[in-house]
Amino acid sequence: MKETLLKKFEEVYGDVEGVKVFFAPGRVNLIGEHTDYNGGHVFPCALTIGTYGAARVREDRKLRFYSMNFDHLGVIESDLDSLTPQKEAGWTNYPKGVMWAFEKRGLAIPSGMDILLNGNIPNGSGLSSSASIEVLMGYILREFFGFEVSNQDLALIGQYSENNFNGVNCGIMDQFAIAMGKKEHAIFLDTADLSYTYAPVKLKGAKLVIACSNKKRGLGDSKYNERRSECETALAELQKVVDIRSLGDLTEEQFEEYKSAIKDPVRVKRAKHAVYENQRTIKAVEALQANDIAQFGQMMNASHVSLRDDYEVTGIELDTLVEEAWKAEGVIGSRMTGAGFGGCTVSLVKDEAIDSFIKQVGDAYLAKIGYSADFYAVEVGDGPCTL
Numbered sequence: 001m002k003e004t005l006l007k008k009f010e011e012v013y014g015d016v017e018g019v020k021v022f023f024a025p026g027r028v029n030l031i032g033e034h035t036d037y038n039g040g041h042v043f044p045c046a047l048t049i050g051t052y053g054a055a056r057v058r059e060d061r062k063l064r065f066y067s068m069n070f071d072h073l074g075v076i077e078s079d080l081d082s083l084t085p086q087k088e089a090g091w092t093n094y095p096k097g098v099m100w101a102f103e104k105r106g107l108a109i110p111s112g113m114d115i116l117l118n119g120n121i122p123n124g125s126g127l128s129s130s131a132s133i134e135v136l137m138g139y140i141l142r143e144f145f146g147f148e149v150s151n152q153d154l155a156l157i158g159q160y161s162e163n164n165f166n167g168v169n170c171g172i173m174d175q176f177a178i179a180m181g182k183k184e185h186a187i188f189l190d191t192a193d194l195s196y197t198y199a200p201v202k203l204k205g206a207k208l209v210i211a212c213s214n215k216k217r218g219l220g221d222s223k224y225n226e227r228r229s230e231c232e233t234a235l236a237e238l239q240k241v242v243d244i245r246s247l248g249d250l251t252e253e254q255f256e257e258y259k260s261a262i263k264d265p266v267r268v269k270r271a272k273h274a275v276y277e278n279q280r281t282i283k284a285v286e287a288l289q290a291n292d293i294a295q296f297g298q299m300m301n302a303s304h305v306s307l308r309d310d311y312e313v314t315g316i317e318l319d320t321l322v323e324e325a326w327k328a329e330g331v332i333g334s335r336m337t338g339a340g341f342g343g344c345t346v347s348l349v350k351d352e353a354i355d356s357f358i359k360q361v362g363d364a365y366l367a368k369i370g371y372s373a374d375f376y377a378v379e380v381g382d383g384p385c386t387l
């Protein structure tokens with residue numbers, strides 16, 4: 001991959017003087033969905049697929065961007081003195097947003113750059129290609145300019161840029177999973193205070209299989225922000241009767257005791273998901289740590305049911321993939337992952353059943369939805385690095 005990037009860099013920018021090559025992963029969340037903006041727990045891991053980037057410093061303040069995933073767009077130019085989001089700037093709003101966020105932190109970027117990216121995360125799949133670009137850009141800026149920021153800061157800067165430059169009100173999960181990724185481990189993160197531990201993902205004869213629905217979703221135009229505000233309203237209603245900072249502070253029993261304070265039945269369902277999913281995530285991680293993979297799989301299934309019935313972020317494509325997976329031989333657990341409304345599912349499948357799983361679920365999906373899903377057996381990888 002490094003050679004491919006350097007060759008293309010030379011073709012696009014003329015030479016490879018001063019160029020370095022970097023990588024940042026994508027992520028998949030194993031359980032703990034729509035809990036990260038509710039002060040709950042999440043359990044994501046970094047993948048070995050992600051975004052590669054070649055970059056060098058320029059002497060002027062110009063920025064030049066090129067993506068091998070969008071060859072037809074050619075070189076997109078900008079400069080450090082006009083870091084504002086622009087529709088026509090397309091994907092470059094992500095790296096530009098990160099530069100802007102560094103400057104907001106008082107970390108002025110001293111000179112322009114030539115940048116070339118190549119990602120192997122399927123686009124719009126819900127495996128966080130945008131957060132991968134954000135963390136990669138932060139990592140590149142730290143490498144070239146020596147900014148004193150930790151990997152956790154890179155995650156926070158990425159989220160800040162996504163929220164305030166790109167207008168998507170996401171939580172911290174994606175950027176954190178990417179910046180803090182660890183091979184063969186998932187990250188058990190408490191989003192209330194960012195405390196975390198790594199849990200080994202030892203799957204004993206099984207693999208994580210991602211099924212991409214090929215139904216595109218854009219967080220910005222989805223109902224993501226609507227779900228967030230429904231939860232905020234439910235929290236404010238609950239706070240009138242119980243002293244909590246977030247929905248993540250409640251146990252299931254406490255929720256049942258106080259839920260009548262929420263004045264709308266739809267909001268009761270949203271808040272119920274946030275509370276139960278958080279508790280389910282804590283129990284699922286305990287099960288994994290006790291090597292009870294079957295129990296972990298059951299929790300994944302229950303997570304999907306809650307996202308389908310209470311949080312209502314699945315849709316026919318994700319439901320078909322998951323419900324067909326549940327019927328297939330050798331499936332330990334299956335659920336939608338990420339924001340929902342399209343994107344992908346994650347399933348735990350026994351090694352010997354992977355081929356038949358892909359065939360059976362793939363055929364049923366095509367027959368029902370009318371176009372194909374794509375399947376990937378994935379590995380859990382490390383965070384960002386220099387190649």
Ligand code: GLA
Pocket residue numbers: 032033034035036037170171172173174338339340
């Ligand atoms: C998206 C957001 C995350 C998280 C998930 C849902 O991936 O970027 O912050 O809220 O959706 O769990």
